[in-house]
Amino acid sequence: MSSSQGVSRRIGGTGRNFARWALCIGIGWGGFTGSHAATLDPAMLPRIEAATFEVVQAKPVDDPLSYEKPLPLDLLPFQERTDKYHSIGTAFAIGPNRYVTAGHVLLAGAGSLWGAPELRDSQGHVYAIDKIEQYSLRKDFVVFSLASPPSVKPLPVDTRPALNQVVYAVGNALGTGIVIRDGLYTSNTPEQQDGSWNWMRFSAAASPGNSGGPLLDRNGKLIGVVLAKSANENLNYALPISEVLNAPAHQAIIDSRLVYQLDIFQAVENGTFKAQFALPLGLDAFYRAFLDRANANADTMLKTLLARESANLFPDGPGSLRLLHQRTKLNAFPSLIMRGAEGEWSRVGEASSHYTLSGNGYVDAGAIGRNGLFHLRRPDGFDAETYYRDARARMDLLAQTGMFRRAVAGENIKITSFGKPVQESVHEDRWGRPWHVSVWALPYANALGVVYSLPVPDGSVMLTRMTSPASLHDTRLDMDQLSGFIHATYEGTLAQWTGYLKNAKLKPAVFKDIRIDFDYGHRFSYASPRVAFSYGPKVQEITPDNMLWLGFRFFLSDGKPVWDVGIVNVWKDSTSDNQENVDIQRYMAPPPNLDKDMSSRWQQLVQRQFPFNAVARPENGLMKIDAVAAPAPGEGKPSVLYTAFYGVAGTSSQARMKHQLDLLMKNLRIKER
Numbered sequence: 001m002s003s004s005q006g007v008s009r010r011i012g013g014t015g016r017n018f019a020r021w022a023l024c025i026g027i028g029w030g031g032f033t034g035s036h037a038a039t040l041d042p043a044m045l046p047r048i049e050a051a052t053f054e055v056v057q058a059k060p061v062d063d064p065l066s067y068e069k070p071l072p073l074d075l076l077p078f079q080e081r082t083d084k085y086h087s088i089g090t091a092f093a094i095g096p097n098r099y100v101t102a103g104h105v106l107l108a109g110a111g112s113l114w115g116a117p118e119l120r121d122s123q124g125h126v127y128a129i130d131k132i133e134q135y136s137l138r139k140d141f142v143v144f145s146l147a148s149p150p151s152v153k154p155l156p157v158d159t160r161p162a163l164n165q166v167v168y169a170v171g172n173a174l175g176t177g178i179v180i181r182d183g184l185y186t187s188n189t190p191e192q193q194d195g196s197w198n199w200m201r202f203s204a205a206a207s208p209g210n211s212g213g214p215l216l217d218r219n220g221k222l223i224g225v226v227l228a229k230s231a232n233e234n235l236n237y238a239l240p241i242s243e244v245l246n247a248p249a250h251q252a253i254i255d256s257r258l259v260y261q262l263d264i265f266q267a268v269e270n271g272t273f274k275a276q277f278a279l280p281l282g283l284d285a286f287y288r289a290f291l292d293r294a295n296a297n298a299d300t301m302l303k304t305l306l307a308r309e310s311a312n313l314f315p316d317g318p319g320s321l322r323l324l325h326q327r328t329k330l331n332a333f334p335s336l337i338m339r340g341a342e343g344e345w346s347r348v349g350e351a352s353s354h355y356t357l358s359g360n361g362y363v364d365a366g367a368i369g370r371n372g373l374f375h376l377r378r379p380d381g382f383d384a385e386t387y388y389r390d391a392r393a394r395m396d397l398l399a400q401t402g403m404f405r406r407a408v409a410g411e412n413i414k415i416t417s418f419g420k421p422v423q424e425s426v427h428e429d430r431w432g433r434p435w436h437v438s439v440w441a442l443p444y445a446n447a448l449g450v451v452y453s454l455p456v457p458d459g460s461v462m463l464t465r466m467t468s469p470a471s472l473h474d475t476r477l478d479m480d481q482l483s484g485f486i487h488a489t490y491e492g493t494l495a496q497w498t499g500y501l502k503n504a505k506l507k508p509a510v511f512k513d514i515r516i517d518f519d520y521g522h523r524f525s526y527a528s529p530r531v532a533f534s535y536g537p538k539v540q541e542i543t544p545d546n547m548l549w550l551g552f553r554f555f556l557s558d559g560k561p562v563w564d565v566g567i568v569n570v571w572k573d574s575t576s577d578n579q580e581n582v583d584i585q586r587y588m589a590p591p592p593n594l595d596k597d598m599s600s601r602w603q604q605l606v607q608r609q610f611p612f613n614a615v616a617r618p619e620n621g622l623m624k625i626d627a628v629a630a631p632a633p634g635e636g637k638p639s640v641l642y643t644a645f646y647g648v649a650g651t652s653s654q655a656r657m658k659h660q661l662d663l664l665m666k667n668l669r670i671k672e673r
Contacts, residue, residue: 052171057112093154102142110470127149132280173209251279266339299477332491362377378397421438423438529671623647631670632670644668
């Protein structure tokens with residue numbers, strides 16, 4: 001994700017991540033008042049009022065979401081519920097059909113689910129923007145014309161204001177209409193990037209919605225554009241009006257520092273977003289020109305970041321070795337592979353909430369950084385073909401949990417459906433896993449919900465994020481990368497595996513070399529280029545309720561990183577608390593001096609020491625027995641060993657356990673060395 005650098009916070013307007021300083025926008029309804037402005041000549045007020053406008057966006061008419069009950073909109077304040085517009089900032093007249101507002105206020109309309117930014121006067125008349133005439137991302141201003149402008153006199157200008165004079169911030173404070181508040185012009189401070197100009201600092205109050213409004217001197221003359229406020233003090237920022245008046249004509253100038261960061265490590269890419277294009281342009285054409293360049297810049301920054309980190313980017317580099325050689329772990333909940341401050345890669349993430357659905361379905365939910373992680377188990381009886389094909393059906397199952405709410409008039413109303421996604425596609429990550437990508441619109445919040453859904457036998461593993469419409473490209477860049485760092489175990493009953501395996505579009509590329517066959521009551525078999533085995537009901541019953549786990553993991557094969565199966569585990573039934581099961585697990589010889597625990601375990605395997613010595617042992621209500629299976633004899637020592645495991649509830653004799661283990665290993669064949 002890319003974001004701008006700075007020390008202050010923009011006042012109103014959201015827009016792209018470049019305006020990360022932005023405060024929340026308010027809801028406005030017109031009006032014009034003075035506040036602590038006794039020394040400003042009252043005769044000036046009508047002219048100031050006529051030349052100052054709210055910047056508004058039309059509220060969406062249609063809502064694709066469904067709710068548990070009608071929204072209590074009648075409980076909202078009268079003006080809020082009756083206003084057809086969201087008020088997002090302030091603008092003012094600077095010349096004949098020439099208007100100014102903050103650049104980040106205008107960018108709030110880029111890709112917006114609300115209407116295009118427009119101007120509204122104190123009488124409630126709304127004026128559409130016609131052409132963008134001048135723009136600067138770094139100085140954060142835009143000059144534009146209106147399609148049908150009102151007859152107003154522009155504000156008089158003073159380009160050389162004196163310090164320590166009384167000044168007035170005029171703007172749409174907190175969405176309550178245009179207000180005037182006084183303070184002092186206290187100082188100048190260099191802009192943060194390279195000191196190319198000075199920001200004006202002033203103490204007049206400024207609130208969300210003030211962005212883009214005029215800063216006036218005691219004579220009512222325009223001296224600056226109100227843009228931002230300090231995070232920790234009541235000293236606010238304005239751009240000197242001379243910077244607007246002296247800006248190049250008919251140009252959009254983009255020259256701003258940006259930071260790109262991924263959630264998998266602390267490394268960042270610092271860069272400068274530089275571009276320029278000719279104006280005037282209509283509003284839609286301006287947005288396209290800006291976003292095309294911004295998106296291309298994000299592509300470049302991400303590419304540069306990954307190239308710089310390539311030597312130590314999982315699964316490469318010494319920090320990856322421990323995770324690549326660890327014992328395979330079965331986890332129903334997904335995790336994100338992240339690099340810690342010490343340089344080691346590890347799996348991070350666990351479920352923080354569990355929601356029960358009907359038909360043995362459930363949702364486990366957690367979060368990592370800016371991302372949501374989910375494991376959705378498809379309810380029994382829910383048609384597999386419909387489930388995997390229909391993104392809305394999957395999202396509606398998540399909504400059934402009640403985790404999604406909309407706050408209205410002090411109530412949190414349950415969202416029961418998000419409707420149909422507005423975008424759908426498939427992203428194949430670097431391991432050949434097909435992620436079904438769906439984007440949902442939330443017009444009331446002017447936001448998008450992005451869901452990457454990985455089909456697994458029992459349902460889906462999901463990676464999610466909320467984003468602004470203008471940041472969708474950035475978000476997709478991030479999530480495309482993050483999807484390749486998701487660790488997911490493939491689990492499901494044999495009945496669920498049946499529905500999953502018959503659809504080739506659901507399966508990762510590695511499945512082209514894996515064959516799973518089962519005949520209830522008779523035989524289960526698994527075969528891959530690495531290992532093959534089979535067993536019959538004398539080892540363990542073979543029923544639709546057997547729980548098959550494929551413990552996929554990342555490891556090195558012939559010196560190259562792969563994503564493949566590290567363990568095949570079959571439970572006797574899906575609800576068994578004691579987990580009677582059989583499994584075949586892969587182990588790799590660890591590099592020297594990597595980890596004593598790994599080295600010790602490898603020696604235990606090589607020397608067939610306990611617990612890998614085919615001797616039964618009681619443990620947690622089960623009788624367990626393990627034995628080592630090696631590749632066929634060949635040159636050199638094998639770098640890979642497998643174990644066979646059998647577990648049964650209660651107690652059983654050594655002879656009986658060894659007999660069952662021998663039956664399991666009878667058709668076990670190791671194909672790799």
